[in-house]
Amino acid sequence: MVNMNSMRSKTKKISTMKTKRKSEIIFLACLFTIPIIHKLIFYFGSNFTSFGLAFQRYDSITHNYYFDGFNQIKTVIADLSTSLTLRQSLRNTVILYFVHLLISTPISLFCSYFVVKKVPGAGALKVIFFLPSIVSGVVMVLVFKYFCEYAIPSIAADVFNVQKFPLILQERGTAFIMMIVYSLWAGFAGGIVLYVGTMSKTPEGCIEAAQIDGVSVFGEFWHITLPTVWPMLSVFLITGVVGMFTGGGPEYTFYGDTAPTYCYTMGYFLFTRVIGKNASPAMYPYAAAVGVLVTIVSMPLTFGVKWLTEHCGPRED
Amino acid sequence: MKRFCCLLIALILAMTIFAGCGGAEDGFVRDDTKTQLLIGNYNGGYGTKWIRAAAAKFEEKFANRSFEEGKMGVQIQVQDGKDEIDGSNYNFAIDINNRPHDIYISKEPRSEATDQGYVVDLSDILKEPLTEFGENKSIYDKMTDWYKENYFIDYLLEKGKPVYTIPYSSAYFGNFSYDIDLFENSDYQFFIKDGATNLNDNNSWTGADNKSAGRDGIKGTYDDGLPTNETEFFALLNRMYVKGIIPATFTGTYEAYHQAWAINLWLNSDDGAGFSMGTTKTGSYTWTCGTEDTSDDWTVELDGTGYDWYKLADHPGKLEALKVIEQFVKNENYYSGGAFKTSQTQVGAQTEYLLSVSTSNRIGMLLEGTWWENEAQETFDRMASDNPAYSRQNRRIGLMPTIAVKKGNAQKTTFLTAVQGAYINANTKHLDVAKLFIKYLATDEVANIFVSNTNTPYPYNVEYTQETLDSLSNFGKQLIEISQNKNGKYNFITENSSYYIEGRTRLGDIGKTSGGYSTLVGDSPRSTTETTKYPVTWFKFEAHYLTAQDYFDGIWQLAYNLYDRDFAGKIIHDVAGDYEIPARESRG
Numbered sequence A: 001m002v003n004m005n006s007m008r009s010k011t012k013k014i015s016t017m018k019t020k021r022k023s024e025i026i027f028l029a030c031l032f033t034i035p036i037i038h039k040l041i042f043y044f045g046s047n048f049t050s051f052g053l054a055f056q057r058y059d060s061i062t063h064n065y066y067f068d069g070f071n072q073i074k075t076v077i078a079d080l081s082t083s084l085t086l087r088q089s090l091r092n093t094v095i096l097y098f099v100h101l102l103i104s105t106p107i108s109l110f111c112s113y114f115v116v117k118k119v120p121g122a123g124a125l126k127v128i129f130f131l132p133s134i135v136s137g138v139v140m141v142l143v144f145k146y147f148c149e150y151a152i153p154s155i156a157a158d159v160f161n162v163q164k165f166p167l168i169l170q171e172r173g174t175a176f177i178m179m180i181v182y183s184l185w186a187g188f189a190g191g192i193v194l195y196v197g198t199m200s201k202t203p204e205g206c207i208e209a210a211q212i213d214g215v216s217v218f219g220e221f222w223h224i225t226l227p228t229v230w231p232m233l234s235v236f237l238i239t240g241v242v243g244m245f246t247g248g249g250p251e252y253t254f255y256g257d258t259a260p261t262y263c264y265t266m267g268y269f270l271f272t273r274v275i276g277k278n279a280s281p282a283m284y285p286y287a288a289a290v291g292v293l294v295t296i297v298s299m300p301l302t303f304g305v306k307w308l309t310e311h312c313g314p315r316e317d
Numbered sequence B: 001m002k003r004f005c006c007l008l009i010a011l012i013l014a015m016t017i018f019a020g021c022g023g024a025e026d027g028f029v030r031d032d033t034k035t036q037l038l039i040g041n042y043n044g045g046y047g048t049k050w051i052r053a054a055a056a057k058f059e060e061k062f063a064n065r066s067f068e069e070g071k072m073g074v075q076i077q078v079q080d081g082k083d084e085i086d087g088s089n090y091n092f093a094i095d096i097n098n099r100p101h102d103i104y105i106s107k108e109p110r111s112e113a114t115d116q117g118y119v120v121d122l123s124d125i126l127k128e129p130l131t132e133f134g135e136n137k138s139i140y141d142k143m144t145d146w147y148k149e150n151y152f153i154d155y156l157l158e159k160g161k162p163v164y165t166i167p168y169s170s171a172y173f174g175n176f177s178y179d180i181d182l183f184e185n186s187d188y189q190f191f192i193k194d195g196a197t198n199l200n201d202n203n204s205w206t207g208a209d210n211k212s213a214g215r216d217g218i219k220g221t222y223d224d225g226l227p228t229n230e231t232e233f234f235a236l237l238n239r240m241y242v243k244g245i246i247p248a249t250f251t252g253t254y255e256a257y258h259q260a261w262a263i264n265l266w267l268n269s270d271d272g273a274g275f276s277m278g279t280t281k282t283g284s285y286t287w288t289c290g291t292e293d294t295s296d297d298w299t300v301e302l303d304g305t306g307y308d309w310y311k312l313a314d315h316p317g318k319l320e321a322l323k324v325i326e327q328f329v330k331n332e333n334y335y336s337g338g339a340f341k342t343s344q345t346q347v348g349a350q351t352e353y354l355l356s357v358s359t360s361n362r363i364g365m366l367l368e369g370t371w372w373e374n375e376a377q378e379t380f381d382r383m384a385s386d387n388p389a390y391s392r393q394n395r396r397i398g399l400m401p402t403i404a405v406k407k408g409n410a411q412k413t414t415f416l417t418a419v420q421g422a423y424i425n426a427n428t429k430h431l432d433v434a435k436l437f438i439k440y441l442a443t444d445e446v447a448n449i450f451v452s453n454t455n456t457p458y459p460y461n462v463e464y465t466q467e468t469l470d471s472l473s474n475f476g477k478q479l480i481e482i483s484q485n486k487n488g489k490y491n492f493i494t495e496n497s498s499y500y501i502e503g504r505t506r507l508g509d510i511g512k513t514s515g516g517y518s519t520l521v522g523d524s525p526r527s528t529t530e531t532t533k534y535p536v537t538w539f540k541f542e543a544h545y546l547t548a549q550d551y552f553d554g555i556w557q558l559a560y561n562l563y564d565r566d567f568a569g570k571i572i573h574d575v576a577g578d579y580e581i582p583a584r585e586s587r588g
Helices: A002-053 A071-082 A084-116 A122-134 A137-160 A175-199 A204-212 A217-242 A251-255 A266-274 A281-312 B002-020 B049-061 B111-115 B145-150 B153-158 B180-184 B230-242 B256-267 B273-280 B316-329 B346-358 B377-386 B431-440 B444-454 B466-471 B474-484 B535-542 B548-566
Strands: A056-059 A064-067 B035-042 B074-081 B103-106 B166-179 B246-249 B282-287 B298-303 B363-369 B397-400 B413-424 B490-494 B571-574 B577-580
Touching (some): A071 A281, A084 A266, A175 A251, B049 B431, B166 B180, B166 B444, B256 B273, B256 B413, B256 B535, B273 B282, B316 B535, B346 B377
Antiparallel strands (some): B166 B397
């Protein structure tokens, strides 16, 4: 009798658990179905068709795409040595990446560290760095344009008596530099949010022990704080490499479809081939071929950076 | 307190997600007892007042007519837009069949839309008399000759081919507008005197009196006293500079404006004949350099297939135009500091120009499309509130025709004409009403509504009422004078007629869609990807050391490279039989 009762209660428990499990599965299925479908269509589907485009050509007479073997890829490889625009785009993209890596990232880390350490003015720093990410990018670009084209020439004329100040957003020698300056200014806040959050989790006990041992501010940052944020930082470094060859600066917001060629980045180069007034279906295979080649190059690089961050980076222990 | 402030700011920011929501546009309240017609209006330089006024009149006319069972009358909703309903926008063209609009008042649709059957063929209504509106003539009868010529209307009707749009505006693009009062001012005197020979002599210039005949060679017309060729043009600019006037300004944000000027210079080398060859695709054409020395004459023969367009790439008129552009751009004294700024939009340039009248940095001319006066209404109103002399009606602005380069053979003044069209979405559920409205757009009534609201000529042979003519500004009156072309001295060339001819996409990048200025850049002679197509910005920023000749050489080189890459040796499968596109001929 007792066994029957306990068996019945066990069965009831199992049945309740199964029902609960079933409800959970239904709930999760409802939650994830749309994102999964979205991923299948807009990531796998579009990448699959994009990959296929790299081996086709567009016939401007019949408006159709035809299989063309490796000709597009051969064209891109040939253009890498002959095409000024493509080489310039690649060069600018790499420059932009290293500027972010070597300037923006360390500054973000240090600023986050100072915010966490609550140094005087940290609050103001937070506002200054977060402002570009709160205000619309188009507004920020407009402000920057006016600053470069009106404020700076005005200051140059009034203070330094320079009457004909060049148009630094257009001139060959300065336009891309200003893109970099803007990218740095607008891009600081991105990492700070996450760095500040992670740094805040640094064990207080470690810090106190280190301070007792007489560690300097820099030493504390290097030996304690950096290892704490390293896992997150390494994610940024890895994803930075992934997006290096297809990313870009704010050229489109500044110039629309008609940026000067010396400001081109790979992202802008590819974007304007497929979208906008200068785009054409004839360029889709070419852009797809560039994408394939970029993937072939960036894949080993990404794995390499991943290995490096896992084996060579600082550790919490 | 801090938490409260943070919450408040977060709430305010969150409110912005509702920015896209809202009730009916402009207080539109749908009346389901009437047939609904939705019009997508490109709200650019012509604005929206005119189409709304026309729609209101149409509703009034047919208030008691039933187009659908159970409904009486028509209710028209006008939705304004810009890029999202721009017919020349590829993304819009391939998506028209998913849009809810019945009619588009916009830039003409690309071939991607018409080829897919997304746009209704209007050829059946072109020759129907507009009797519903009290007129005996048809749309076709009222169309101007230049429009029929540019758009091959007769050819299309004869061959039974579709006609997708009817025009509703004709504006002249890429010309300088100038301040007549400034030019007439006795301190400046920027008009060329009749019979002047030495433009370095102050006596060769005049104010209001004894002006030269201008480009059309007829005194008493709008262009009296204005420069006819590059010598006179630069003499004027130099004189303006010496007299302390900044000669010109234009937008730096949009290249299309100074690109239009570059195209105009080319057109005015030979009345646009070479440019038009790109559309006719066949025939022989000789460009004569206007002197007895025929060694610089240039002849091209097109075989009629449309594949040998590369032969047009080295039209000598382009070289002459490039020389003018180079000389203009490389002298910073000729334009304001704002001219090339990326932050100076076309509205910014208009404002800079208009406001300069009351500053010590007076600007003499503005490079724009003739819709600019309408676009600048707010600035005119603002200035007029301080000084009525600066109102649009009182301020005397004139249109300067593009010069004819001396080494050319232009007989007429050619205007690059921007035409926008009205067309019907093939998805419309009210085709009969939509066609009726399209017909209505060609009536004199709508023409007068359009002209009085926009100061822009209507591309039909219409009778303007005295009331309409009196409402025009000085600038508007000049435009009407030009459009009526009573002396037959003006020529109108549109950029988009290639859309309506079979095989139009064969014209490719080197054809009319780029204005024919695509050129190679860099040091790759066989490249097809190194291009720019804007000579004005090219000379300003990228090629201080390059010349017009270099740019010109890049034009034909690029054309040849593209031909070799995309066409030479390809087999075309045609109903008449297979055709192999021949290898390129050597440059003559």
